[in-house]
Structures are given as structure tokens and as C-alpha cells.
Amino acid sequence: MTDDLTSNPLADDKLREECGIFGIWGKPQASAFAALGLHALQHRGQEAAGIVTYDGEQFHIERREGLVGDIFSVGGPVENLVGAAAIGHVRYSTTGGSLRRNIQPFFADVADGGIAVAHNGNLTNAIALRQRLVRNGSIFYSTSDTECIVHLVATSPAGRIVDRLVDALKQVEGAYSLVALTRKKLIGVRDPLGVRPLVLGKLDGCFVLASETCALDIIDAEYVRDVKPGEMVVISDEGLQSYQPFPPQRPRFCVFEYIYFARPDSLIDGLSVYDVRKAIGAELAREAAVSADVVVPVPDSGVPAAIGYAEAARLPFELGIIRNHYVGRTFIEPADHIRHLGVKLKHNANRGQLKGKRVILVDDSIVRGTTSKKIIKMVRDAGAAEVHMRIASPPMTDSCFYGVDTPEKKNLLAANYTVDEMCRLIGADSLNFVSINGLYRAMRQQKRETATTRYCDACLTGDYPTPLTDRDGESQGQLSLLAQA
Amino acid sequence: MTDDLTSNPLADDKLREECGIFGIWGKPQASAFAALGLHALQHRGQEAAGIVTYDGEQFHIERREGLVGDIFSVGGPVENLVGAAAIGHVRYSTTGGSLRRNIQPFFADVADGGIAVAHNGNLTNAIALRQRLVRNGSIFYSTSDTECIVHLVATSPAGRIVDRLVDALKQVEGAYSLVALTRKKLIGVRDPLGVRPLVLGKLDGCFVLASETCALDIIDAEYVRDVKPGEMVVISDEGLQSYQPFPPQRPRFCVFEYIYFARPDSLIDGLSVYDVRKAIGAELAREAAVSADVVVPVPDSGVPAAIGYAEAARLPFELGIIRNHYVGRTFIEPADHIRHLGVKLKHNANRGQLKGKRVILVDDSIVRGTTSKKIIKMVRDAGAAEVHMRIASPPMTDSCFYGVDTPEKKNLLAANYTVDEMCRLIGADSLNFVSINGLYRAMRQQKRETATTRYCDACLTGDYPTPLTDRDGESQGQLSLLAQA
Amino acid sequence: MTDDLTSNPLADDKLREECGIFGIWGKPQASAFAALGLHALQHRGQEAAGIVTYDGEQFHIERREGLVGDIFSVGGPVENLVGAAAIGHVRYSTTGGSLRRNIQPFFADVADGGIAVAHNGNLTNAIALRQRLVRNGSIFYSTSDTECIVHLVATSPAGRIVDRLVDALKQVEGAYSLVALTRKKLIGVRDPLGVRPLVLGKLDGCFVLASETCALDIIDAEYVRDVKPGEMVVISDEGLQSYQPFPPQRPRFCVFEYIYFARPDSLIDGLSVYDVRKAIGAELAREAAVSADVVVPVPDSGVPAAIGYAEAARLPFELGIIRNHYVGRTFIEPADHIRHLGVKLKHNANRGQLKGKRVILVDDSIVRGTTSKKIIKMVRDAGAAEVHMRIASPPMTDSCFYGVDTPEKKNLLAANYTVDEMCRLIGADSLNFVSINGLYRAMRQQKRETATTRYCDACLTGDYPTPLTDRDGESQGQLSLLAQA
């Protein structure tokens, strides 16, 4: 395991959610609401954003790299995105795929009119589908799996555009929550397993779709309910209709949405994300108690679990590490300076709270372990007497193929080392992960049982709920012969 | 006919050629040669340019708005366009179609590999083709007719990519010279009528294709021959093969390439463009002699004809109008200033050569007549005693549908007025156009005969050499529902 | 008091620190260290940043609007900023003064060589000085008070550049911490009152100057000591020399650096900022106890005081408000939507922690009161049973003239209303500010005494430690006749 020698703050040791989606129907200036909703979903993707609107005659599109607030602020392109219907997308791209032409939503003129699609998730048979579509004459303009869905819609023999979309989705495997916009409808769908979230809200009588409830809050929309796994909601001027086009399946919602991805003020499937995280911290305190002076979160994601831990352990909670929220890009590491400043771009020790103390550090997860090692060193350099690391998730042993950018298994620390070995590698005095059953208890389940779990925890258990056609398939070749200039 | 009240220098009264194309095979740093070639073809399109290269593994593309010298200069994207094969395109877009996504070349991953296409001309059944393709599931990303060709290639049942291209071209009507690049071949084709030019050259043993010979000259390539109407040349590492995939037809090369579009130093079909223009001027002098003191060209396009006229008429040739070559965009017309400064952004009277003189003004054509009127006024204001306008083309009475941006017939001066009326409208003392037979004589023909003419002169005669399916078809609907944001 | 009707997140109700400064001498790639240091000081100014380096022959400068991480990242201009000596500046501009030409550091070629200056603070006789300088022929290129210092240096009759700087500073009134760079020296100075902070550090034997210790931490520099009020440190290849060029005065360090401006992990004058803030919270808990269920900070600035309050009051501390750290610019407020979404761009209620609870909200200060009102409404809308507002500073009754962007007195809530009135205006069930003596106790003083206080608390007391020449002077006229185009 080699160290990370750059000071790229984006190179911290976190998973990356790939997308957030939003849709609204029947509301004048729909793009302004979409921009606000996407701003609230920005934590799900910071690389690029896009909005498509329909004004009754034409669709309008804007897709750019950057933050929502930079792209869609006053005076910007949002003013040209006219119309009372909109869908939007924020995106974090996987390595190597940060092509501008991959920015969503995608749009196509199909026989029946236009359709725009924005997608959160990942298809596990996208390459196989793409090969078949290209053989039949479809021309792909991106390397995104989402474009498969659009071509399946375009080439579907079905008549109405909704039927074409169902026809398309029946051919795909994997995880998807998606919103689609046609001239007459706003459509929201979750895959049969419901791996990714999607909620339904209402604003002044108009329906809203969003990845998380925090995107409803920002526009003062009322939360109605979660879209159900396998459900398709079709919103038009006639109101909302709900369909169940797929055979019923046991749902498998992603546990990492609770652990790390979702915003703490969001409510998923009736549970407060903040509460679940605090409960994980409390479970950890019970499972892995240790004599200490202070509980310190690795901010920001470790904060709720640390509050829960401190409360359960009756220890003081202190901000022993301060986070710098001004995002830097990759700074130059001065050549004679091999101290790996990277971590310090985001975090600094708050010495007064660490010096001479036995510190319990709480973080949400360990992926490669690089950041943990640096943070523990920083805390020790600040004078901590002991450093006990507590992780608010079970060990991550497997890659995700459902829309999260995970390293390959060989780069996951927990896939290659025992907890004792990891403890030594990161330099802690002790290291504990919450148990898988502790995690389930925090989610108000009794324990995990493979046969009945309603969550996707494949990254923690290797129990993948869908086929992985592309991963298990033949060598895949190049997605496109066209390189990015 | 209303006057043009803006000072947009692009609003001068000229036709717009829509494209120039270039290709080269087997030459390291092919993109640098393509950039030079496109620079020499810049007069064929100043709005945008693009280059695609193939490096043996991947294609590379760059397409942008702007001049070739700004896009592809040292330090710019040309340095990423690696490979020994390249095609390129310069473009002038028709009104309303200046979408960024219309910039060529187009690229597609098709079953057999990748293909890039650059096209000069215009298809007259593009809308009909598009409607059929969309019905079958093709997704269009531009509003360009050229994309039809790409989809026809992608969906062709033929096997090899060359056969697919032939299959595609057999379905299209209209005018096209095109270059295409695949992983193994550079292909050049002219439509069966050969409306648009395409020449073949050789540089250090490597084949080069270009719209005009001036693009060979700039890279010191040797002119080999014109690609023949209806010919497809397929260039690979094995050399060049010539095919004639279409049924033979009488060729119909565009007369306006001689009159205005082509660069005077280009050689088309064995004739020097400069010589033809001088010869037209000489014909005019014979057909429309007038007693005068000086022959003055409307620069730059009127210069060769004016030299020919002056020589034939034995009158002095003088630069009585000076052209400002620094292109301005649209300047603000000060509000209290209604003198229509527009024309002065490009032209200024050279008073010393005009004052008190009987002036013969020579221009290449009259389209709407707006510029002629202003120039004649400017020449009179400078003190000319008489102004005799001589036009080096017959009256333009019909629109072009073969890749030239012509106004609708109702806006063509000569379609609505007699020569006498036009003379009064533009304010000249006399006005003459060269006769159609005079034009043919200048091109070394005896005269024009409808049954045998080898030129397309539809804009002068209304004699269109192909069906005009889209023009004559049903209401065409919207090309795309997606507006440009 | 009118409401803020925009959704500009920058319009939150906070004071703005105007600057952070940094300097380093003798360290190759000095600009890379300066960029890191400025990144750590980004909270002191987010509008623009600049760095000047000296390479032994020439100075190099880069000043731009934007965040440090965007301006000085790898591949950017930092790579041209060569040399082993650097100074830098981050800036927040006052309203109307966001001219690009005001971005620091300033540079001048003076008789003795070049000098660059970066300044944190504000001169209170800048306009008077400027008028005198202009009368004598100095040409100002900015509207910044800092430029006065540069012109005073340039026109000083003194010989050496250090003497010129002392000469200049003896003529100015107000607050300044500044760093200056000449060909042979790095100079740091604090005004005689030491209103603004400046610390001295050491990295591998090289001296470093910075506004706060967090800028030393990020580059792993060791904290040496605070530069003393009225001290000038002159750093050269011969080491550091300390001067006391001004008559001794009782120091008056800004209390708001402790309350709000400085980063919690910084150490100022031996005191941890985080500790002071926690201690203020504890004082508040003692001074203004109330029966409640939960202590909730207004994030981020209210967090340490809330932790201190909760600890002292033995109440649970919860993140009842979640902050969105992705900064948006001004979003469009949809026209039919008069709910003042502004506050929600940054803050959202975490309902689960608020519903049905008696909530103690802790914030650092109230300026205009606009944000407090919206936040309290948001907390009530989320179901809070009671909302008790506790403010970790005494009421702000007066404007600051020492480098902080404060509203005019007429717009300060506490200057116009009693605490009871304010409570009603912001809609709280109770409102308490920490007492001035409580604040002093948190800073380890017994209490405040006007005659001996070593702090500037003019914004809380009206006790200004310097003359306010410009404020009290004649009408000031226009700083420059040149408007920004």
C-alpha cells in the first residue's frame, strides 16, 4: 500500500457518490427550483451539473462542469432555461470518465417527441447492451451507461414514450433512480431493488422528485413519500399515476447512503440519517469501549457518530480537528518538502483539545486507509497521549458496482489486512469497526440475515443483489474510439 | 426591399459558401498539415473549424468556433491531435443553425470501428431521411444534414465500412464533396454531379484531399488531379483505389465557384479561377462598353474582373475603393446617426481616384442589392461624375440548395426587378450584367445549352440538376425539439 | 428594519474580515508555501488573492479574483512565481470597492529598488493622506487605503527602504498588520495598538509571517511568537532584527478575532481561539440559563460556544441545523415565491433534533438580525416547542473602522433596539447576549475597565482607540474619477 504523495484534497480517502437528481412539473420558472434543489444535492456530485426544461414548445438544456451555484446563478444560463417543467442532475465522475460529453441529463429526439433523462446509479450490463445497440446502428456520443437507456428508448418497438421507457428498463441490470422529461410527462423510476433513493414531494400543488428530502426542504416543498423500489411515477397535467412495471423483488437499499452519502438532515425510508449515524456511534461505544479523555470526530462526516459515541460513553465531545471548507484543487507540493501536506489542506489539529489527551477519533469509514494514517499522525504530532480509532461502518471489503466510485478490491485496506494489521498500518493505539449487526441495529433492524436483508451491503459483505454481467463478461474493449482532445 | 440598418460587416451582400474540407493520410503530425490546409480554405467558412485525427489506436477530435489560426495555433489543441491521418473542416453556418453541436467533422463509433466525416455541400432530402432514421431509433445530436450520412452508415446492413458509406450515399440527394476517416482508410467522394470541388494531391508520397488547390500549395503538396464527379477514392497504406459506385451522369459543377467562392489562385478542373474572372471582365467590357475615365473594383472579389475589364477596355485600373481587412463584428450605430455606416467598416472611397471621374465599378454579383446601393452612394459622395456598375455574373434569380447560403427568391433583387429597375434602385448611371453566354465563354465554353451544360447554374437559370425533395415535400416540422441554451 | 429579499448566501448576517497576509523568506518555491498559507487564511477573505515573489533579479506578481485554491493550484500561475521570497494576501472587499485594481499586494519600483506590500487592517486617515499625496503629484491606481502607504514610502525623503517604511507608517492612523517584500528583506509590522494579529514562525530555519497560526500549521512551520504591537521585524539573509519604531502605547487587540474572525484552531497571544469561544459559551450558560432540551449551534461559527454552553448547562449538544458548505452565488428567487429562501442555501433544519423540543440556539453575534429571524422561523417550522437565542458576544452597537466591513450604526440591530425589542423582532422566546465582563472572563481577564483594557472592543462599547480623521473630516469627495468599466 503506497502513500498518496499529492496534496490534492479530492484525493481524500472517501467513496464518491456519483449523482443526484431532481425533477419538477407544472411550476413556472422550473429551472430556478431545479437549481436550488441541485444545490441541496451538491454533496452527491460536485464535478458537473445540468438542467433540461420544457416550455411547451421546445426543450432547453445547459450542462457544464462546476458547482451548481456557479453554473446556475443569477445572470447565468438558468435565465434561458424557460418553462414550467425541469429535470436536473449533479455528477461526480469516475476516474477517466470525466468527459464533458458525459454530463447529464441526456436528451434525444425520438419518434414520439423529445425525451431527457437523468440517472443516479450504475448499470451492470451497460457494455453488453452498448455492443448490441452499436451493432444495430445506434451511435453513442458519450461513454456513460445512461446513454444505453436513451438508445433503448429510441429503438424500442413500443408505441408511447412511457411504454418505450418501461421496455428499455426491462433490459437493464443494476441500480438506477432516474427522472425523465417528455413533452407531456415527468417520470420518476427506481430500479426493482430500490438501491438508490428517490423521494416525492409537493410544492404548491406541483409534484417534485429528488434524490433526498433536503432538496425538498430548500424549496419549502412538502415531503410526500419515497418512490417505491420498482415503482414508476408518471406526472402530468392530469396528476400522478403510479405503475409497478417490474416483477416484485425484495428491496435492497444501499446502507452507505445512511453511513456516508446522504445529508444528515435527509430522511430516507422514514429514518433520519442523522439519527442512524448517531446510533451507529452509540453502538460503537458499546461494542468498542476504551478508557479515554475526549471523543473527536474526523469532520465533517464523522461528527454525528462522534456525538452519538460521546453521549453513550459519557465522554466530552470536542472539535479536536478543524476542517477548512474552502476547497482547494491540487496545490503544488514544494519539492524539498516530503511531509505529505495533502491532508492539511482540509484538516488541522486543534492542539488545545488533543495535547496530553487520550483521544477517541471517530470516522465514518476506511477505504484505502491513506487519510486515516495521516490524520492519526497529525493528532499524535499535536501531543495526543493515545489515539483510538473508531469506524462507524463495518470493514469495507468489496467494490460497489451500483453507482459509487470504489477502488478495486485490491486497494481496499480491509480486503487485504486484518483489523490488527490495519491498526498497525494506520498507526492507531486501537482500531474498531462497528459490527454488521451493530449497523443493522442502528437502522432499527434486529440483525443482518442474508436471506431477508432489505439492504444492499455488498461492499461490506460481498453479497451482490444483481448479476454483474459486464464484470463477469468477456474483455470489454474500448467504450469509444474517440479520445478526449 | 428594406435597407440594412446595421453596421455588421458580415451583413454585406454576398453569398456564403458553407464549407471547405481537407484530408491527409500517412503523414506524421497530420493535424499540423490539416490546420495549414484549412487555413488556406478559410475563405470557404469562417465560423468554425474542426479536425479529427487517428493515431493507430484512437481518434482525436477538436471542433470550435473561430478562425483556424486561432483554434489550431501553436500551444493550442492541435498539439493533442496526434496521428498520421487527419480530416478537417471549415464551416460557415446558415442563419439559425450556428449550433456548436453542428460543427464538423462528425464522428461515430460504428460496429466496425470509428468513422469521421466532413462534408461540403447540402443534401436536398435530408429532412425526409432524418424522419425515417428517427422513426427507426437513430438519435440525432445536431441539426446538420451531414449527420444523416453518418446514421445511414451506422445502420447500413452492408459489411465493410466502405460499402456502408456507398450504401449511405446512394440514399442521399443533393450536392456533396466529402472526406471520411476510418481506422484503415481515408476516403474522398464527390456526388455524381460533382457540384462541389475536391482535388487530390501528394506530399512526399502521401495522398492529400482538399476542396481547392490553394490548400495543396500551402503545404507544398503537388496537385495530382481533381476527384471526378461520382468518384470515390479510397486511400490506405496500400495506396489509392478509385471506385465509381454511382450510375454515370452528366456532371454539373457550380459556376459560382468560378465567379466568387474559390480563391483566385486555385485551379478547378484545369482552369485558373483568376483567369476565368479576368475573362468575365473582358467579356463584360465587350458586352457593355461605356465611355469612362477609370475602372474601379469593389474589393476584393471584384479585382480580377476589373483588371480584365480595364485591360480589354484600355482604361486605367485604380483602387478607387480601399478595403479594411480587419474584420469587425457588429459595431454599435450611434443613435443619432442614420447614415448606415455598415459599408464603411469594410470599404472607403479613395477620393483622389474618384473625384470628377466617370467611374466603372466592377463587382462580382448582386444578391439583395443593399451593398451596391451604399457603395455607389459612397463613390458619388467622393465626387465621381458618373458611376457605371458592371457585374461579373448574370442576374441571380434563384436560390441555391447545394451548400450555399442564398436568400429566398423573394429577397433576390434580380428575381424581382428588371435590369433598368435595378439600376435605378442602386442609383447607378448604368448597370450591366455579363450575359450567361459571356460567362460560359469565360469558362472556355462556346455557349450555354440546357441539354448539355456541364455546370450547375441554377441560381442564374432556375435549372436545378437534382430533385428538391425537402423543398417540395410536406411541412417539415422541427428538426430538433432541443433549443440552444 | 427591512428584510433581505435575495437568496444571496453572501448576504448572511455576518461581519467580514477584510484580509489575511503571509510572508516567507529564504525558502525555494516560496510561492507554493504562500499559496498553502493563504489557503489556511481563506476565511479572512474569499474575494481575491495575490502573491508577489522575488527571485534575486525580478519580482513576480499574480493577483486575481477567486479562491486561493482556484488561482494558485498546479498548472496555474503559481508556477511562474519563482523565487525564495514571497508575500501574499487574501481579501474580502467592502461594498463598492471590489475593483480588480484594489487586489493586493501592491508593488512599486522606488528609487532604491522594488517594494511589495500586503496589508490587513484599515487606515483612518487614508483620505486625508491621499489628498495631500495627489496634490504633490502622486498618481493613485486604486481606491485602496493601502496604496497610501506605498506612495508615502516612494516619496519619503529617508534613505533606506526600511527607513522609508517607518517614515510612512508614522504618518498613518488606524489599524494595520502588514508584510512587505524588498529585494533584500521581508518585513512584518503591527501598528502600535496591535489591533490585527500577526505571528512569526519558522520552517526549516526560514522565517514565516502570517495572520494566524493555522497558516503555520498547514506548512508544518513551527510557531515562534506573535509579532508585538508596534514591532517591526526585518528578516534578511542575515536573520531577523526587531525594531520598535513607534512610541509605546497600551495595546488594543480586536476582540472579534476571538469571537468570530480567527479560525478556532489558531492561537492568538497565547490563547486558543476555540477555548475562548467555548468559555464564552460557558459564561452564557451561567449568565442566561433556561430550561431546555437541547443546545443547537448555528453552524459553523456558533459550534464551539454551543459545545461550551451544553457542557456547562449539562444539556445535550445536537446538530439541529445542517450547513451546506457548497457556496452558491446568488440564485434566482422564483417570482411567485416570496419565502426568502436565502437562508436555506446555507442552513437546513434537522427536524428529528428539533421537533417538540425546547431549543437553545447559540450564535456568535447579531449584526442586522436578518439571518437570526429566518433561522428562528426555520427552527420553529421544524416543530421546535421553544427557541431561546443565546449570543456569544455582547450587543454590537458601533461600526468598526479598523479593517472589518460593518454596517453603518443605523443598520446595527443592537444600536437601535433594546434586548427585549430585539427578541421580539427576531421571534425568539428569549434572547441573551454574553455580558462584556463575561466576554473578558472568557479571555482570562477579570473584567473590562476602560482605562486599562488591552482590547479593542469599539464595536461593542464605542470606545475607539485611535482618531477617526476621515470619518470626522470634511466631505471626502470621490476617491477616483475613474469608474470601473
Add this chain to the structure above:
Amino acid sequence: MTDDLTSNPLADDKLREECGIFGIWGKPQASAFAALGLHALQHRGQEAAGIVTYDGEQFHIERREGLVGDIFSVGGPVENLVGAAAIGHVRYSTTGGSLRRNIQPFFADVADGGIAVAHNGNLTNAIALRQRLVRNGSIFYSTSDTECIVHLVATSPAGRIVDRLVDALKQVEGAYSLVALTRKKLIGVRDPLGVRPLVLGKLDGCFVLASETCALDIIDAEYVRDVKPGEMVVISDEGLQSYQPFPPQRPRFCVFEYIYFARPDSLIDGLSVYDVRKAIGAELAREAAVSADVVVPVPDSGVPAAIGYAEAARLPFELGIIRNHYVGRTFIEPADHIRHLGVKLKHNANRGQLKGKRVILVDDSIVRGTTSKKIIKMVRDAGAAEVHMRIASPPMTDSCFYGVDTPEKKNLLAANYTVDEMCRLIGADSLNFVSINGLYRAMRQQKRETATTRYCDACLTGDYPTPLTDRDGESQGQLSLLAQA
């Protein structure tokens, strides 16, 4: 003499005029007129442009790199340049001095108000003045000699701003035509020798100043007269006043304005530039007759002289070389290609007019000789039987210090070789320059006499009309210690 191996079209072998200036008073939307005027003067400087306006309360400025038509077109900054008074400047910078901060006009707030200055010419004692000013405390922000004038105005003990300007100009040596704008006046001045042009015009009763008459023509302003050498015209709401603040001197107008710099449609000192150029061609035909088939200009600057030559020699005039007016930047020269394509970016042989012919090539001047060599080779490669080079100026043997970018003497071909040697070096069959007396005759003088010549022809004769203080002075040191980042 080494060859030029780049394909930078700007590296052609021409002198560069450094500036054009324009001013207008009392005309609403003055900036729109200034933009048009500068567009007409674009040939005098293509690197950058600027406009300053005054609206009765404030000055407004915009200065940018680029062409006038790109900077000041509709929708651009020209719309913010409000006011009825404006001055403007176009600029070509000397090598190494293309600093953005050198772009004119310069502006200063001085005791009496604001003043903006735009300058065409070059001061020959600028460095000496600058050193004195810096010693006295002036801070320079550019490396331009023009800034000296501004500082001399600011520090002048005189009272009124006009008197300060006169005071300043009495201290400078060299060549200048300048326009200045204050709150109450538009001022135009030519240096006592009148080296650079400046004309006065009138538009609807408002006065206009411009470098050349073509800038009056474009806005339909009437030419009134040339500003006289040593004259200062002061234009205000009260009308125009003329001053002669300098002791009378024999004027010395730049001959190269006639030969190359000015636009052919401009009138200078009563003479048509076009007529002078034709007359030089006729002189050449008489002085250097040769048996030939065709006269071919090197376009565009050689055209009028070639017309004059052809007319006098009774030979056909033909465009044997075609110029590409689309300016490219520096294209990449493919590595295996050592043919020096550079010249072809601008010029191409028109083979039909050259093949087998004895060609007389007419160009305006030879500076380094690099382009002549390439053009002659190109003409020979096109099949010319003989190439006779005729140059419409005497041999250039000395550098210009009056505002023209000339190579150092050691790089001037004619300073180092005899005409015969030059003929061999450029590869011509014969080479002739017009004689100095021939040039004077073309300007309607009998002949040149050192004691009485009213022209500056120092570049042809070494007879400099002013001291060259900086050139002859001590080592000059660095103009600024601040490098461009």
C-alpha cells in the same frame, strides 16, 4: 543573416507602426464613434486597444488585447463607456513590451481632476525622465514611455491642467502626436517636428481628432485640416483654441507614413497616400526599367506602387501573388518539414500569371530581407522565367526611434550589404530601390536637401532630427523590477 524558421505570419518582414489615436468631444455615445475610428486605424496597431470616456461625472475606461472589432462590438464593454467625450488608442507593442499594463490610454487622478492620455510616437529621453521621476517618488505602473508624460503632468507645479501638459511636453524629446481628455477639454498635440500625423475633423459641429483621415471618413466626419507641428488644439464646449507652446522648428514628417504606414485612402498634409505610392512606382519604372512581361505586386502594401510602375512602364499589372487575409497565429511547422511554410500563410503564387514570364515584383521596402527571399523563391517555383525586384523606398539603413518597431541596425539588410549583394542574397535577377530623390519627387519635392528637408527620413539617411538621449546615455538599467506573471 539567418532565416526565419517559424510560420508566424506576424514575423513577416515589415516595420510595425506602434499606435493610432482618436478623440471626439461633445458627441453623445462618443465611445461608439471612437470604436469606429479606431477600427479604421487598426492598421496602425493590432495588438491592443483602449477607450476612455467622460460622462460629466466620471471617466470610464476599457483596455484590452485584441482587435477593435472584437473588443468594442455590440454587447461588449463599449456599452458601459458612457459619455459625450472620448479618446482611444490602438497599439502594436515592441518586442518584450507587450505587458497588459502598457495598454493605453493612461489615466490619472491629478490635483485638478482626471486626465487620460493616448500617444502615438516615442520619446527619446523617456528613461532619463523616468529615473528622475522615480527618484522624486513617482510610482510607475507600466514600462511605457507615455506614462512619463502623465507623471510630468501630475507633478508639474503649473496650475491649470493645460499648463501642466505644456510644462510636461517641454521636458520630453522625441516624437509624439497625442490626445488627452480632461473633465472640461479634449486636447490634441503634435510634437514640434510633427513626426507623427494628426488631423482635425468635424462631425455635426463636434470636433474630432485622429491619426489619419480614414478615421474621419468612417464616421462621415468632414476633414478640417492637419494639426500643425508644435500645435496644441484645446477643444471644449466653448469651441477650439489653437496654441503654439513650443519654439518654432522646421517640421520633419515621417516619410514612411507615405511609403507604408498610412492607409492608401488617407490624405496627409494635403497629399493622397495612394497617389504618392503610385508616383514612387512611376519613379521606379523610370529609374529602373527592365524588359519584362508583367508587373506583380507583393500584396497588399506593394499594390499602388505596382500599379504606378505598370502604368509608367506600359506593362500588364497582374495579381501574381494572392494574399490570404485571414490572420493566423503561429502554426506548428511539422517536424519533418523544413520548407519554411511561413510566407505561405499569407501569400500564394498565382501560377497562371507567373509561369514562363519575366516578372517585375514590386514591394514597399526590405527590412531584414527574409520575406523577399521566400517570395522570390515561391515565384520562381511557380515557373517565372525571371524575377526583377523593385522596392518602393530607398534602402533602409538605420533604426527608427520615433515610434516604429525597427530591428537594430545590425539586422537591417541594407545596413550590411550593397545592393548587388542584397540581390544575390534574396535570389533576384535584378534589384532596385527608388532613389532618395525619386522618393522626394513622388512627394512633390524637387529633391532632398539635408539643410531644408521637411521630412524625417532618418531610417534611410541616418539624419535624426532630435537628440537620442536614452540611446546615447549611460547603461539604462531595468525599466521595472516587476516581471509579468
